Amino acid sequence: MNSKINVEKKSEVNEKRVKLEQFYHPDNYERVAERELDLEAKLYLSVILRGALSGGLSIIKPLESIDQKLTPTTDFTVEMVKSLTTRKIIVPHSSSSLMAFSDGDDFPKQYEIFKVYYWLNIKPSDGAYEEMIRRLMYPHTENLVGVEDFCYDMWKKIATHELFEYIQYQLKKIDFPSIYPNKKTATVFEQLLDYFSMAEICYVIDQGINHVSRLFLEGKLVNLMAANEVINFCESYAEMAIAKNWKLKKFRRDEHLTPSLISKVFFTTMLGDPNIGFYESPGNSLTHIF
Known part of the structure; x- marks a missing residue:
């Protein structure tokens, strides 16, 4: 059988x-x-x-x-x-x-x-x-002339996903539920990237996480709401920073969140600068590249 x-x-x-x-x-x-x-x-x-x-x-x-x-x-x-x-x-x-x-x-x-x-x-x-x-x-990078729109859109896409990665990592560190990369969060990050670098937005995210942590400890927030509250804080804080022309602190890249391969290829091989993607804003920097 x-x-x-x-x-x-x-x-x-x-x-x-x-x-x-x-x-x-x-x-x-x-x-x-x-x-x-x-x-x-x-x-x-x-x-x-x-x-x-x-x-x-x-x-x-x-x-x-x-x-x-x-x-x-x-x-x-x-x-x-x-x-x-x-x-x-x-x-x-x-x-x-x-x-x-x-x-x-x-x-x-x-x-x-x-x-x-x-x-x-x-x-x-x-x-x-x-x-x-x-x-x-x-x-090759010499063929980038005339493709500013592609570079702008791809820079923002890579940066937005790196910010997803960063906020998920920080929430996990304090045992708060992770945030799913949804359209609202992407829209907020994409808007911020027109004015700020990832290094500056990571600072804003950190301020947001400190804010919701205090609310949680004071009993004013359940941890299931933390991720959305962080995004709401980032949006409000950044709008205030833009309106008042604040100069935001720039974080260093977290050593536990190394750049992905697409980041290395795009920023180093194609744009010729391994650091520009983290420390500069695509809304402010692309005009200096082309």
Whole structure:
């Protein structure tokens, strides 16, 4: 009986493996031309390739298997990967574990994006695959002229997610419930970044956490409300600082919250300054870069 079950199991596994290989075979996909990649795709590819490209340069390892922090938050990493998979810039590799794919009639269309291997579905502009990999891993900065809007939007996106990371870390330190990266919080941070650097906003967040801690100790606030109250405090405090032209204190980057790979690629490789993203405001600094 056990022998029969094992044979049936092996047959099922083989059948799934064949389906997987057929569905994700490179012949089924039209190559994306390297020259058609926009700056967002190039940035995201640089992060993925630097963090997870195999030594043979042909396969991207499962993202759950790497130690490097690709972006400040899981939500941002999911957005980055889905942006590339939706455009078929990266495609699941047939050598991926079957466990990464959902069972059912749609097998193997549904999969866990952090658990699969990927292959790069891009046609090199010069026909040289290894040279293309080098270009994608280290995108040039001289082509940034005329793309101020992209840099402004990406700076704010990276900074907003780093601020999510910071406030979550500080709330956890005092055993308060974490805040989910919601639209209201993002809107507040994006508004503040037009006037202040992350270093200054971290100071404002710290003031907010001290404020809600006092309210909690005085019995005027339950800890479940703390995260939202911190955001409300940040919004009010910053509006006052803008109206009265206060000069805010700048925090140093917390040693426990090292820059993510996307921060390093964007600020160091593309903008040429590893510190500008934390200590300067995108609303005030981009005019000096271009």
